[in-house]
Amino acid sequence: MKGINTKIIISFLGLTSMLNGVFMLIAVPFSIYHNEPEQWGILNAGITTILIGFLFWFFNRNAPKNLHKKEGYLIVTLGWLMLTFTGTLPYLFTGSIPSFTNAIFETISGYSTTGSSILTDIESMPKGILFWRSATHWIGGMGIIVLTVAILPLLGIGGMQLFMAEAPGPSADKMHPRITETAKRLWLIYFLLTFTEFFLLKIAGMTWFDAINHAMATMSTGGFSTKNASVAHWNGTPMIQYIITIFMFIAGANFVLTYFALKGRIQKVFKSEEFRYYFFGVIGLTVLITIIIVNFQDPNLVTSIHHPKPWGETESAFRHAAFQVTSVLTTTGFVTADFTMWNYFATMLMFSLFFIGGSAGSTSGGIKIVRHIVMIKNSFFEFKKLLHPNAIIPIRYDGSGVPKNIIYNILAFFVLYMLIFIISSITLTFFGLDFESALGATASSLGNIGPAIGTVSPVDNFAHLSIGAKWFCSFLMLIGRLELFTVLILFTPFFWKKN
C-alpha cells in the first residue's frame, strides 16, 4: 500500500482498541456484584483487547502524523471492524454466545445501535454480559472515533477527516473552532443526558441495573433491553415509558441543537428546519396512530404482548403510539407494542418510517430527515424549472442556499441506499427469508432500527436466520451506521490507485 500511511492507521486502531478494552473492564464489577462465574471471561476479554491495542499502538507510536482522506476512511472502517472483532471476545470467552457468527451479529448490532438480537432468552444472560451489550450501544452511538479524537488530542488536523467520516448526516457541524473541543462537548452532553435518564428511570421504578442499561440503549438509539419483552415489560408503569420516549426523542435530535438548548438558546432550536419537521412530524404521526388504535384496530390481529391499562384505554393508545413512532423514527427499536398487530395501514406507515431516520448529527441511523427535506425541495423545484427554464432557483435550507455538491451527494446517497435496499432484500430471500421478512430485515439492518416486520417483527428476533443471512445483515448494519460512503469507498478501484 504505497502512499498510504499505514503506521498511523495501525496506531490509531490500537488506541481505539485500548479504549474499547477499558469499557469491557467496566462490565466486570457488574458481574462480580452478581457473583457470576463469567466475571473472569469478561476480565480476560478486556485485558486481551487492551493488550492487542497496546501492541498495535506501541510498535507504531512514532508514526508520522500526516493524515489524508484515504487514511481517514481506512481508520474509520478498519477501526469499526477492529471494534467488532474485539467486541465479540466477552461473548466468546464467557461462552454466553458460543457461536462466532452469532457473536459477530450481536456485536455489530450493538455498535451500530441497531438493537436486533439473536438471543432468545435475554433474562437468563449473565448481568455482566447484558451490561456489555448495552455498552456496545453506548460506545457506537456517539462513535468511538469521535471519542478518541476527544480524549487524545494527537491529531490536530486529521481529526476533522475522521470526525466527518464517522459522524452521521451530510455535513458535520462544529460547536467549537477546534475539533477536539467539539468532540469533547459532544461526549459530555451524551454522558450527561445518559446519566439524567438513568436517574429518572431509577426514580420511576426501574432497578438500578435496568435503568443504567436502558439509559445507555436509549441515548445511543440502540434498542437492546435487559428484558425479553423489551420495554413492554413496563407496560404497567406508564411513567417509565414516557421518560424513555422523551429521551429517545432527544437522542434523535441534532446534538448541536441540544447543546444550544442546554445553554439556554431554545429559540435557536426551533429555527432549525430539520428540528421543526422532526418535532411536528412526531406529534402528527402520534395523533394519527392514536386514532387508528382507538377506532380502527383490526380485530383479527391479536398481539401476544400483555397490555395492562392503568391510566385508561385512550392514554394507553396514545402512549404506545408516541413510543413506537419515536422508537422507529429515531431508529432505537424499543418495543412496547407490536405495531404489526394494529392494522395493515398502521404497519405500512411504520414500515415507511424505517426509511426516514432521525436528525443529522444525532445518534440515530437511517437516511436522516435533512436529506429528505432537501430531496423533496429539489424535486419540487424541478417543476418550477419546467415552467421557468431560465430561472435561477436556489434550494434554501435553514435560510441559506444549499450548494450543488451537497444536493448531488444527497441524491447519490438516496439512490445508493435504495439500490442497496433492493439488492439486499433479494439477497436475503436467497438466504431463505420470506418476502415480507426480507424487506423488513434489510430496511431494519440498513437503517439501524432493530425490530422489523414478518418473522423478525417486534415480538420476534433474528435467531432463526441462516448463517449467511446473519453475516449479510451484520454487513448492512455496519455500512448503515457509517452512512454507506465511508465503507463502500474502500470497495471502489480508484481508492486503491496510487494517485
Added chain:
Amino acid sequence: MKIIIVGAGDVGFHLAKLLSFESQDIYLVDMDAEKLEYAGSHIDVITIKGDATSVKLLKQINIDKADIFLAVTESQNTNFTLAVIAKKLGAKKTIARISNHEFSQTTDIDFAEIGIDVMISPGELAADEIRMLINQSAFNDTIEFENGVLNILGSTLEYNSPLINLTVQEAREKFSDIDFITIAIKPENSGETIIPRGNTVYGANDQIYFSTPKESIKKLYKLMGKTPFGVKDIMILGASKIGVKAARNLCDSKFNIKLIELDKERAKDIAEKLPNALIIKGDGRNVELLEEENISEMDAFIAVTGNSETNIMSCLVAKSKGVKKTIALVENMDYINISQTIGIDTLINKKLLAASAIFKHVRKGEVLKLANLHNVDAEVLEFRVKENSPVTKKLIKDVKLTKKGVFAGVIRNGVALMTFGDFQILAGDKAVVFCLPEAIHQVEKLFN
C-alpha cells in the same frame, strides 16, 4: 485565544494554518464557499461563509470576545472598513493588510485612534526583503537580527566547499575559529528540511542555513565554496509597486538599476519618478531584448512582474546568461520549495512575508521578531528572555527541543554569542530559535 481571520486567500489560509498548529480558536470568514471548504477540511478551524462587513455576522461570532481580528482580504478598503468596525464592536487588537505602503509610514494620521492597530503592507515587505538579499549577495536567504549583529543566512554548498562529506560535529571542530551554527539542511533533490544533529553529513549542492555574527560572514564564504562578488549592476523586470519600491531603495544605495516595463505609460511615469534608474520599455520575455540590454553583464536580476511564470522563466534565462544572483517574485505558495531545484537563488512570496509579519503580532510571549525562510516551511523567532523562564534554568544541551527546533544564537549586550552545548541563556538575553511550525508552541513555552 480567539482569533478571527477575514479572507481565506493565501495569506489568511497560511496564517490560519500556522495558528491552528498551536490550538488557537480560529474563525475563518470568507464569501467564497469553495475556499472555505478547502480550509475547513485541511485545517482545524471553524469556517463562516458570509460578508464580514455585516455587523450581524460579526456579532453572531461574538466579535467582542475576539483577542485578535485580522482583515487580510485582497482589498485594502475592505480591510480598513473591517478593522474599524471590528474595533468598535469590541475586538481587542485589529490588524489590516494594506497595499498602499504610505499608510504604514506616515505619522500624520493616527490609525490606532480610528481602530486599526497594525497595518501590514506585503509589497513593502517584499521590497525590503529584496534589498537585504542584494546586500548579502552570495547568500540566497538573509534574516538580520538587531541590525545585523546576528544573521541567519542560507546558501547552497558548492562542490569545492571544504565542508562536504564532513559531519556537523567534525566541521565544528575543524573550523572552530569561525563562529557559526548550522540550523537546517535541505539535501539536494529533497523537499524535506532536516534539523542537523552532530552526525548529519554535508553534501554538495545541499541548501544549508546557519546563524553567524556579523564579523564571521566574510570567513563563511570560503566554507560555502563561494567567492564573494560585489553587486553593482542590477536589472529589475516589472515596474510593479514592488519593483518601483525596490528600484528606489537600491538607487538610494548607489546601485546601477535597469528597470524593464512592458506598459509604455507606466514606463514613462516611472522614468519621471526615478531619475537615477534607466527605464526600458519592452517585454521581459523577449530574450533578444534582454541581450541587447546586456543581461550577461548584470550582477543581479530581479523579476517582479505580476506573473509568476514570467518571473521564473526570465530568471532562468538570466541564470543561463551568467547572472550570478536571481530573485523571482511568485504568487503561488507551492513554488517556494522548489527554487533550488529549478536553479533560481531566491523565490519571494509577499503573502508568506505578510503572514509572518502578522504572525508576530499574534504571539502572546515576548517575541521580538518572527521571520520565515524563503525556501523552507519553517520559522525563525527572536525572544526576549524573561526572568525565571524555563530556558534560563538549564544548559542548552539539556533543553529539550525535540527534532523540530534548534537554538540559533543569543544576543547579549549587543554581542552575538553562539549557543553550543554548555551555553547558559540568561534573563535579558535575546535568543533566536529556528523551528518547524508545529514546534512553535513548544518553543514558546520555554520562554514563558
